[in-house]
Amino acid sequence: MSRDLKFVALAEGLFGPLTSKTAASCIRYTPERVVAVLDSSHAGETAQDVLGFGGAIPIVASLQESFRFGPNALLIGIAPQGGKLPESWRDTIRSAIEQKLDIWSGLHTFISEDTELAQIAAASGVEIHDLRKPPGQIPVSRGLTRDTTATIVLTVGTDCNIGKMTSALQLRDGLKRIGRRVAFAGTGQTGILIEGWGISVDAVVADFIGGAAEQLTLDAAKEADIVLVEGQGSLIHPSYSGVTLGLMHGSLPHAMVMCAQPSRTHLRNHDWVKIPPLTDLIRLHETMAAALRPAPVLAVALNTYDLSDAEAKKAIARAAEETGLPATDAVRYDPAPIVDALEAFHQTRLSASSVSA
Amino acid sequence: MSRDLKFVALAEGLFGPLTSKTAASCIRYTPERVVAVLDSSHAGETAQDVLGFGGAIPIVASLQESFRFGPNALLIGIAPQGGKLPESWRDTIRSAIEQKLDIWSGLHTFISEDTELAQIAAASGVEIHDLRKPPGQIPVSRGLTRDTTATIVLTVGTDCNIGKMTSALQLRDGLKRIGRRVAFAGTGQTGILIEGWGISVDAVVADFIGGAAEQLTLDAAKEADIVLVEGQGSLIHPSYSGVTLGLMHGSLPHAMVMCAQPSRTHLRNHDWVKIPPLTDLIRLHETMAAALRPAPVLAVALNTYDLSDAEAKKAIARAAEETGLPATDAVRYDPAPIVDALEAFHQTRLSASSVSA
Numbered sequence: 001m002s003r004d005l006k007f008v009a010l011a012e013g014l015f016g017p018l019t020s021k022t023a024a025s026c027i028r029y030t031p032e033r034v035v036a037v038l039d040s041s042h043a044g045e046t047a048q049d050v051l052g053f054g055g056a057i058p059i060v061a062s063l064q065e066s067f068r069f070g071p072n073a074l075l076i077g078i079a080p081q082g083g084k085l086p087e088s089w090r091d092t093i094r095s096a097i098e099q100k101l102d103i104w105s106g107l108h109t110f111i112s113e114d115t116e117l118a119q120i121a122a123a124s125g126v127e128i129h130d131l132r133k134p135p136g137q138i139p140v141s142r143g144l145t146r147d148t149t150a151t152i153v154l155t156v157g158t159d160c161n162i163g164k165m166t167s168a169l170q171l172r173d174g175l176k177r178i179g180r181r182v183a184f185a186g187t188g189q190t191g192i193l194i195e196g197w198g199i200s201v202d203a204v205v206a207d208f209i210g211g212a213a214e215q216l217t218l219d220a221a222k223e224a225d226i227v228l229v230e231g232q233g234s235l236i237h238p239s240y241s242g243v244t245l246g247l248m249h250g251s252l253p254h255a256m257v258m259c260a261q262p263s264r265t266h267l268r269n270h271d272w273v274k275i276p277p278l279t280d281l282i283r284l285h286e287t288m289a290a291a292l293r294p295a296p297v298l299a300v301a302l303n304t305y306d307l308s309d310a311e312a313k314k315a316i317a318r319a320a321e322e323t324g325l326p327a328t329d330a331v332r333y334d335p336a337p338i339v340d341a342l343e344a345f346h347q348t349r350l351s352a353s354s355v356s357a
Numbered sequence: 358m359s360r361d362l363k364f365v366a367l368a369e370g371l372f373g374p375l376t377s378k379t380a381a382s383c384i385r386y387t388p389e390r391v392v393a394v395l396d397s398s399h400a401g402e403t404a405q406d407v408l409g410f411g412g413a414i415p416i417v418a419s420l421q422e423s424f425r426f427g428p429n430a431l432l433i434g435i436a437p438q439g440g441k442l443p444e445s446w447r448d449t450i451r452s453a454i455e456q457k458l459d460i461w462s463g464l465h466t467f468i469s470e471d472t473e474l475a476q477i478a479a480a481s482g483v484e485i486h487d488l489r490k491p492p493g494q495i496p497v498s499r500g501l502t503r504d505t506t507a508t509i510v511l512t513v514g515t516d517c518n519i520g521k522m523t524s525a526l527q528l529r530d531g532l533k534r535i536g537r538r539v540a541f542a543g544t545g546q547t548g549i550l551i552e553g554w555g556i557s558v559d560a561v562v563a564d565f566i567g568g569a570a571e572q573l574t575l576d577a578a579k580e581a582d583i584v585l586v587e588g589q590g591s592l593i594h595p596s597y598s599g600v601t602l603g604l605m606h607g608s609l610p611h612a613m614v615m616c617a618q619p620s621r622t623h624l625r626n627h628d629w630v631k632i633p634p635l636t637d638l639i640r641l642h643e644t645m646a647a648a649l650r651p652a653p654v655l656a657v658a659l660n661t662y663d664l665s666d667a668e669a670k671k672a673i674a675r676a677a678e679e680t681g682l683p684a685t686d687a688v689r690y691d692p693a694p695i696v697d698a699l700e701a702f703h704q705t706r707l708s709a710s711s712v713s714a
Contacts, residue, residue, distance in 0.1 A: 082497050083564065108564065140439050140596040143629060206566045207440065207465065207559040209599040236648040239497040241606045242566040245592075246599020272500060273649060284644065291593040291641070292630060 005033040007104070008066040010092060011077035015039035015059065017051055017305060018161050018268075022106050023077025025190045027054040029169060035069040036060050037077070038092070052305070063095050076105040079189060081239070081269060083108025083132070083203075093117060097126045106131040106189025108203060131189040132200040134212065141210030141250040146293065149353075150183075150221035151346040154253035155231040155301070156285050158260045158275045159267050160240060163331070164231035165191050167259050167301035167338075170330035172228050174339035180346075183224035185216045187247060191230045201250075202232055202243045209243055213250030226346055229253060235284060238270055245288060253295045255345050257338060258282055258323075261303040262315035278323050298345055299338040300327035362390040364461070365423040367449060368434035372396035372416065374408055374662060375518050375625075379463050380434025382547045384411040386526060392426040393417050394434070395449070409662070420452050433462040436546060438596070438626060440465025440489070450474060454483050463488040463546025465560060488546040489557040491569065498567030498607040503650065506710070507540075507578035508703040511610035512588040512658070513642050515617045515632045516624050517597065520688070521588035522548050524616050524658035524695075527687035529585050531696035537703075540581035542573045544604060548587045558607075559589055559600045566600055570607030583703055586610060592641060595627055602645060610652045612702050614695060615639055615680075618660040619672035635680050655702055656695040657684040 009027070011020035015037055027034050027047050036058050037047060043061035047054025060066045063074075074096040080086070085093075085107055093103060093111065097120050105111045105128070112118055112128040121128050145152060153171075155164040168184060168191075175182040184191065186198025197219075199212045213229070220227040229251045233240030260278060267273040275281075282297045289295040300319045304312035312329060320327040326337040366384070368377035372394055384391050384404050393415050394404060400418035404411025417423045420431075431453040437443070442450075442464055450460060450468065454477050462468045462485070469475055469485040478485050502509060510528075512521040525541060525548075532539040541548065543555025554576075556569045570586070577584040586608045590597030617635060624630040632638075639654045646652040657676045661669035669686060677684040683694040 108562065143595045143627060146629070202562075202564040204563055205465065205559075206561055206563045206600050206603065207597060209563045210596050235602075235645070238500045238606050238609075238649055239567050240564065241648075242599040242601075242603020243563050244599075245602040246563065249595050249598045252595075270500060272503070276648075284648070287641065287644070288592070291598075291633075292595055 006035045006070055006072045007033050007075040008036045008038055008063065008069070008071035008101070009034055009075045009077040010089060011037055011039045012089065012092070013039060013041050014078055015042050015050055020077045021161060022079050022190045022193065023075065024051055025165065026075060026193060027051065027057060028166070029194045031055065031057065035071050036066040038063060038066055063092055067099070071101060073102040073104055076103070076107060079106050085109045085111070094120060097121050097124055100124055100126060102127045102129065104129045104131065104193065106193065106200070108132060131192045132203040134199060134204040138204055138208045138211045138215060140208060141214040143252065143292070144214055145217045145221070145252045148218065148221040150224050151226045151255070151349055152217055152221070152229060152251060152253045153226060153255050153257060153342060154229045154248060154251055155257045155259055156244070156248070157231055157234050157258065158236070158281060159234050159264060160237060161268060162261050162264070163259045163301060163303035167257060167330045168228040168230050169194070170335045171257070171338055171342065174330070174335040175226055175342065178339065178343060180343065181223065181225045183220035183227050185220040185227055185229045187213065187216065187230045187232055201247050202240070206242065209246030210250030213247045217251040226342065231259070235288060236273060236276070236281070237267060238273065248289055249292055252293045253289065254349060255295050255342070256285055256289065256297045257299050257301050258285065258297045259301045259303065260319070262319070263306050278319060282323060297325065299325050299341045301338060302327060302329045304329045304332055363392045363427055363429045364390050364432040365393045365395055365420065365426070365428040365458070366391055366432045366434040367446060368394055368396045369446065369449070370396060370398050371435055372399050372407055377434045378518060379436050379547045379550065380432065381408055382522065383432060383550060384408065384414060385523070386551045388412065388414065392428050393423040395420060395423055420449055424456070428458060430459040430461055433460070433464060436463050442466045442468070451477060454478050454481055457481055457483060459484045459486065461486045461488065461550065463550065465489060488549045489560040491556060491561040495561055495565045495568045495572060497565060498571040500609065500649070501571055502574045502578070502609045505575065505578040507581050508583045508612070508706055509574055509578070509586060509608060509610045510583060510612050510614060510699060511586045511605060511608055512614045512616055513601070513605070514588055514591050514615065515593070515638060516591050516621060517594060518625060519618050519621070520616045520658060520660035524614060524687045525585040525587050526551070527692045528614070528695055528699065531687070531692040532583055532699065535696065535700060537700065538580060538582045540577035540584050542577040542584055542586045544570065544573065544587045544589055558604050559597065563599065566603030567607030570604045574608040583699060588616070592645060593630060593633070593638070594624060595630065605646055606649055609650045610646065611706060612652050612699070613642055613646065613654045614656050614658050615642065615654045616658045616660065617676070619676070620663050635676060639680060654682065656682050656698045658695060659684060659686045661686045661689055
């Protein structure tokens with residue numbers, strides 16, 4: 001992923017912080033790679049106008065229009081439930097390939113296995129990168145991360161799309177600032193796109209979720225003091241809880257960070273599921289982790305993007321009071337309260353292991 | 358699966374109740390389909406000698422020897438961790454294909470996608486049945502089983518290979534005897550082989566575990582009063598807990614049956630994991646289920662095959678006392694205590710729903 005990527009990010013009809021998470025996160029963490037966003041419903045606006053970040057990155061109405069910004073690749077900017085390709089996007093992708101743009105996709109439907117598109121790509125000398133495509137030969141997990149010296153921290157959450165990846169990336173930056181060697185283990189298409197490596201644990205064969213998480217964590221632990229494992233789904237999500245638990249029991253974290261959105265009372269795509277109080281969810285996660293290795297939830301990372309500053313601060317104070325844990329919005333405010341909690345935990349663990357050694 | 362199957366069951370070096378679960382279960386529930394077992398280490402003995410059931414089914418030392426019993430298919434009789442084909446079995450499978458035996462396999466490695474074997478099979482007009490191969494187009498789960506009138510019961514357990522499938526099959530038979538319309542929803546290769554339909558939920562792409570479980574349960578519920586969903590893995594298993602939880606949250610049982618083996622103190626392939634007391638495990642399962650739909654554990658199904666009759670009865674009495682629930686070994690003894698508990702639960706649920714309707 002070392003070449004100079006210049007993406008046009010396809011998010012037709014869906015550009016926004018939650019509806020096009022892949023595009024939005026790419027713009028947040030690697031804005032230099034995005035030359036334009038394609039969404040005719042926001043044409044003429046900028047990324048900043050829609051997301052609240054991303055500066056002057058232009059939004060255009062057609063692929064043709066994006067060409068004057070010099071893209072060399074098309075990024076599929078969404079990650080819908082089920083991960084299928086919206087049929088209406090096929091023409092755009094075909095045109096992009098014909099115009100020699102490489103394709104980067106995080107869909108479950110692998111573009112490289114689409115007979116028509118793969119043929120045109122091969123004929124045009126265009127590369128198709130399916131970020132979710134798992135590596136071959138993943139073994140089942142065997143508890144191997146119990147032997148790492150690195151401190152393993154997993155972000156967990158009350159729902160999908162709640163900030164587990166974003167919080168982990170903010171904490172990574174915060175820990176780097178205080179001099180920690182830190183690795184981010186990307187477990188989903190967007191994290192992999194941003195970091196340049198990882199395994200999409202939701203795309204492996206189900207028996208190997210834990211094995212994928214274990215392999216990733218071991219790789220990340222090689223040259224890090226602290227490994228931040230990107231969480232997926234939620235233990236209470238009707239569709240994805242299996243991935244969440246497999247990721248937890250494969251990575252075997254030493255500690256967790258709970259991510260939540262104060263304004264969300266029910267699961268985003270399942271309004272029949274009420275999100276329980278934070279303290280209940282924290283207990284649930286600690287219980288499930290402790291079945292294999294005790295791992296306290298150290299802090300709460302809130303996603304307050306839809307609240308005013310005053311509301312956000314109130315929500316943070318309330319979460320801290322409810323849980324007795326440090327809390328903040330690690331994107332909107334200084335992530336220091338959570339960074340400090342992780343650093344203190346890491347130091348305590350280090351001294352405990354040197355005493356017992 | 359309606360044709361007259363006559364299996365030689367391949368279990369070379371591994372024939373036994375736990376080490377060749379697929380062969381053993383096929384012999385327990387469909388003995389008429391197994392004409393011989395191939396395991397040179399037990400050649401000359403019978404299935405009964407090794408398993409304690411299966412009668413006079415002969416064990417032979419070579420494929421050649423099995424031919425005098427007239428097999429028309431080779432059953433891969435094991436389901437090892439990771440589900441790979443033991444390389445040493447390739448020659449036997451090739452010979453079987455050359456001798457016009459169809460192949461039935463529950464491995465993760467699909468024989469039908471093995472270039473060499475698939476080619477020979479095609480040339481010989483031989484069919485390869487990969488029981489774990491998932492159907493295309495499984496959606497993600499959406500809580501749809503909340504609307505079924507059938508009572509959904511999931512078997513759960515302290516470990517893999519503990520009796521979740523076998524107990525469910527025994528309970529199916531017991532419920533049939535008292536006149537219930539009951540369906541067994543097979544979720545693994547062996548259950549699918551025995552019942553003739555199902556989806557191997559551990560073989561689908563991880564995001565779709567719940568969806569596979571949901572689809573299966575809905576299908577099973579169409580013409581049944583009670584659906585018995587075959588459990589997989591364990592919530593405390595380092596490799597497979599993700600599959601276990603995905604299956605729970607996709608099928609959304611109304612009630613559960615806890616399966617355990619009294620003599621097993623630690624996970625079979627992970628001696629670093631101590632199995633917690635039954636009451637703790639029951640609470641854990643009820644908590645995880647209740648996140649989406651409350652489901653009590655109604656009974657305990659013990660696997661006492663390695664205990665004397667006196668020891669088994671003592672273990673059953675102890676489990677009943679510890680948990681306050683009906684308990685028995687549904688294979689060794691009359692499954693009535695558990696069958697009665699399921700029937701009583703079903704009746705209570707029926708009258709509650711007719712009152713509220």
